[in-house]
Amino acid sequence: MTSPPECAGPVAVPADLPGRLHRLAVAAGAEDFVALSIGATVLAQRLSRLGSTRRVRVIRGHLEAITPVPAEPDGSFRAALREAGGLRNAAARTESADQRVDVTIVVSQDGTCLYAENMINSADAPSALCWARTFVQLLTGLACDPDAPMSTLPLIDAAERERILHGLNRYQRPEIRHRTMAEPFEEQAERTPDAVALLDESGTAVGYRELNMRANRLAHFLIRQGAGPGTRVGICLRRGIHQIVAIYAAVKTGATYVPLDTDLPDARLAYILEDTAPTHILTDAVCRDRIPDDPWHLVDVERELDGCAATNPIVAASPAGLLHILYTSGTTGRPKGVAYPTAGALANLAYMQGKYPFEPDNCALFKTSAAFDVSIWEIFWPLYHGACLVICRDGGHRDPRHLARLVESHPVSIIFLPPTVMSPFLEQISAERARLRWTLCGGEPVTPRIRDTFYATLPDTTLLNCYGPTEANSVTDMPLPDEPGAPVPLGRPAANFRVTILDENLELVPVGMPGEAYIGGEIGVAQAYWRAPGRTAERFVPDPYGPPGSRMYRTGDLCRYRMDGVLEHLGRIDRQIKIRGLRIEPGEIESVLASHPAVADCAVIAHDTPVRLLAFVVPVAGTAVDDLDLTAIEQHAARFLPDHMRPKQIVPMSRILTDVNGKIDNRALIAAWRDRDDREHGFVPPADELEAAVVAIYRRVLATESVSVLDNFTQLGGNSMLAFELFDECKQTLGAQPEPEQLLIGTVREVAAAIRHASCLPDVAGS
Template identity: 60%
Template sequence: MLSKTDCIGPIIVPAGVTHTLHSLATAAGVDDFVALSVCIGVLAERLPRPGTDCRVRFTRQEVEAILPLPDAPDPAMSFRDALRQAAQSEAVTTAETDDAPVAVTILITRAGRNLYVESMTDASDVPSTQAWAHAFLQLLAGLTSEPDAPMLSHPLVGPEERELIRHGLNPHHDPEIRFRTMAEPFEEQVERTPDAVALQDEDGNTVTYRALNERANRMAHHLRGLGAGPGTRIGICLQRGIQQIVAIYAAVKTGATYVPLDADLPNQRIALILADSAPRLVLTDRVCREHLPDGAWEIHEVGTEQAWSDRPATDPVVEDGPGLVHILYTSGTTGRPKGVVSRTAGTLANIFWMQRQYPFHPGGTALFKASPGFDISIWEIFWPLYHGARLVICRPGGERDPRHLARLTRDHDVSLIFLVPTMMTAFLEELSQAPSEALKWVVCGGEPMSPRIPEAFTTALPGSNLVNAFGPTEAGPVTDNVIDPGTTGGSVPVGRPADNFRVTVLDANLDLVPIGAPGEAYISGQVGLADGYWRQSAQTSERFVADPYGPPGSRMYRTGDLCRYRADGALEHLGRIDRQVKIRGLRIEPGEVESVLTAHPAVGDCAVIAHGQPLRLLAFVVPVGQGSVADLDPAAILEHAAGLLPAQMRPDRVVPIDYLPATVNGKIDQGELIKIWQELAERERTVEPPADELEAALIDIYHRVLGRSPISVLDTFVQLGGHSLLTFRLLDECKTTLRAEPDMTQLLHGTLRDVAATIRGTRIPSPQD
């Protein structure tokens, strides 16, 4: 789709380059236009995102060509050999007549001295005009100076730009970390503010800094008596609450590595994580105990403190360190979750950097609401308590309701909160009715930020600051961008690297791409990168590779994120190079979901794709062997998935099909799969009218919340486009309009008629009744 153009020029091509180019072309038996076409064709293949088509119009006076040509030379050839090949072929040197748009037009004057570049599309992963111009000059100079070297070996970035990218955009330095454990900065704060409130839950229970430290110390001394310490692991499976915070602080005070276990995970997945991490001890409570299998680990309930009440209240001394702080399990491409192993020094460096960016102060308030297996949880649990702030603990389940989080933020004067972008709309709607005066910082991450969010944020919270952050679990917070209140439209950059990281944007050959051109982001830093994946050396070596731009022996993490640097030095996130997606900020590898579904005995093949806004997973399953689609029971397959996958990884819909359609290059045709799903959904849908006033009122509520019409009483919330964030708006509408609250399970999975059945008999009479 064509948009307004962006032009640059004239740019002078050095006389020596044009002279050498003419000599090489003459020797090969081609004219200068063909020689330049070869150069631009190679550039068109190297500069854009790998695997995508990028068409370039090259014009020189009255002669024009669309590049790269179908018979373009192999970039691995030398420039001299490519020119000879061009002389022997009948290369087309006139513009093609199809209507497919070009990404850029490159115009060179007849004398070959003046260069003009004009961009023609607004696609985010197309290089900027400046990137095309500078890369073309750099490549042309390299081809003419070393015509016998492989064309792929010539860099697209010149020495000055290379220096700017490596040092100007990445002013990196390694921090000095003097602490051995994650608890030591907290212990210093206890000395400063012993009687200040450290923890408060929604029931009003509070714990001071001194009391929290003493409770954690007594438990830590008990755990050390059971063998916990550096080199051991402690599993923690507790409901969110004060006792969970005490247990995590106790674990790190021993010097052990903690392994968080979310009780909402399927039991089989918890068992897999325990078997893989092999903890010495597992701390739990009565509610979560039933989710834990027996094994080589010792399970201890921490509901009472009698077992360690007589232990010392003094801070344990850990001689070793800093060691490993935790193992966080994320979705993996192999069908098994992979544990990210992080060091205490790197985690502390991340927290100290954030404190410099948007500081907590004594009297400030933070909110703890993240799953313990999500990397945000470690910032919520430790960072505020290093600086005398109060940590308000969100009740279990409340983290899924953005309106509830907004009310907690307002009622408790929270000064900083982390949110994923998909939570922001409902969060801002709630606060816009009664803004929070204390809220200074809202840090967003985990998903791309919609350009609409900054404008809505400024309207709802004019006195607060919005931060767009970027960083995978393998590194923590890497970049941030404090968004200007006047920002509207366009992509929202993720900003500049933290002090202890470098972010380089590289091509498939691990060479730097020009500023303004897309490539894969690699993160490096001596302090901050995870060690790798627990007991998965092959995956570790695949993602953590040698850093050619750092000190000898240094590593960089291959993110799989498509990014580019803007001219002002800010990093833009453009999407993913691989299949990984984020749903509500949580990483999902469709390959892992496919692996689980194909393990069902009736499924022979499977394709899982993410579709819609917000994203949802659709699973297309093919029967095994000579079976037919009639042999596939979607409900049974979903039940199988629910036993192995966490909620955010379960498909919203399982669609049986005869075969997986493919494109001409053999890849799965996602567009055709979505078309199949849409047609099937429309065929299955029968618009059944309401049977009474209650069902009619529910149809009206569904229409207001979901914006869909017509609505059948046989439709489900998900079929109509509903998702978890909208359920809370629907619940609010039901409370206001019907004075009733539907059953949550029926609301998510049942038909509208099923929902109506749960409301009958539970409605509260209004004063007019």
């Protein structure tokens, strides 16, 4: 249901403005209304260039015009008036009333005031007022400087500029009193030496004193071997107590740690190691074979280090030094390493503790890969404040049922979950057994449905929407009120960040208008992309609104400020997507696929909910589309790409379909994929009641209607999270479960046959 238009006004027009516009129009041989129409066109185009195309209707008396999009406001206002006058007021023609518009601006007949109606389905009433004020400001600029390029005229006045920079962004430079990430933990170990710091699922407990001493011995060993500030220490370990010890030991030396996720393909691990060139790699007997031979020193963290001191090492470290290098997807075909400073992490954890404090009797879960920035919250935050860190077993972090049981069996007060995990987690958690105070959600947009389901399930827990790229850690946070159906905003910037919404010329965008979000602040923004000065210069740019020499990070996120200073996320201005909270650049996947000798061209797009990746590949000259070896291409991708970046399906094409502007045509590609899929497989209905029951389960779990018994789980968009739900549904509905491998690779018919065999049911379909 569409909300009724929001009306704002009247907004007064400066007394001399109508006269100025009239004189300029007369001199150009145009009518007064043409000036208003040109102004609305400029405003619409300024926004469309940021990826938020707007149609604006302007009305005065019996005259009406709907702005053409795209328009071309790069010339001057005087030149545009002359062109319109020469065309005998072509700009003032009345457009079809049924064209979709976002905003209608109504100008009084005498031109002294105007109203704006916001036709967008949005709950923030001041947005219409913003349109009205911005239109007046732009018309003033056009009248005062009619020979300037219209695309450069300011959209805000001095008072609004001051409010945006210093009223909405209440920036405070944080005080950093520690040199390493280990020092706050060392202080806590002095306060509560006998308290349990770590607890794994086998029941092994490690106290604060013991954890500190074990990390100290390993740190002293590393220091003797040359580790310290300016060096890098790789950590290739499975999730467990040894991994926590290794990370704390690395930061105690002042070195930069490089987490190596053991789930990554060998080629990707090798690239990260080559790029960072660590002096040492901390590993164990299980992970040792994942590390290629090279000059680095391999250190077995399971070895005894009784000869090393157990005291806190004293190192000449600085909080400005690098804490870690985390690798994210890159547009050039290679992952990029985000070099993040210790001070930024310390500031973020201090800020979060001030708002959502851990208490000594609380627990937290360590479930996130150390290669992702959220792990900072899990590894360091609770251990700075006397809480117990419960270590989730390997593989358990993918199972929402398992996470729910851990939360219920331990006094977990805070947990972070991306939206794709949140939904199945809420289906498993019990409000009576959980003691959660806050649940942090981020990495992908939090939908109203997730918010509403959350409060229906956990009414005594507060849901926080958290936003921040790896290049800046957590930038905004906001407790979401239990208001069913209301929009879900991002929140306000943390105290140590400035978030400015800018246009393509790095000019401030009016409150309520969309623009690209830039993140600034002396402490909190990453230093650079590791060994990538070109990439760094592209995304980390000088901050014209901060202190001299400061920088800001260009996020690529389309956002806007509400009048109350709360940020809203409106999408991306580039192709970047998120899956399970993990950043993916389609360009990197395309580069890997294109490196296969049989592929001449390719395109990767995101499709459906939950999101899955489709890759469209064109064979090299001389190879027919149907002769492409898709299995070989899939195996090639698996050698270089982690699981979440591998396409769920590779579709051969004779060419990549594009639109009239030469851009990839997602809709056309999806339609071509569906047509090909239908031709190859056809739709085969269930042959008996059991197959029909399995089809019904697939439809419910995967939220799709079209399920053929020849489809398989991954083709239908299944992922590891949904697999657990499918297992449960089969068990509850049919009393049997297929084998995991059968579920992931078998067709619906084969899964039904496996269930039939396990349940000793008659095989109707096969008879």
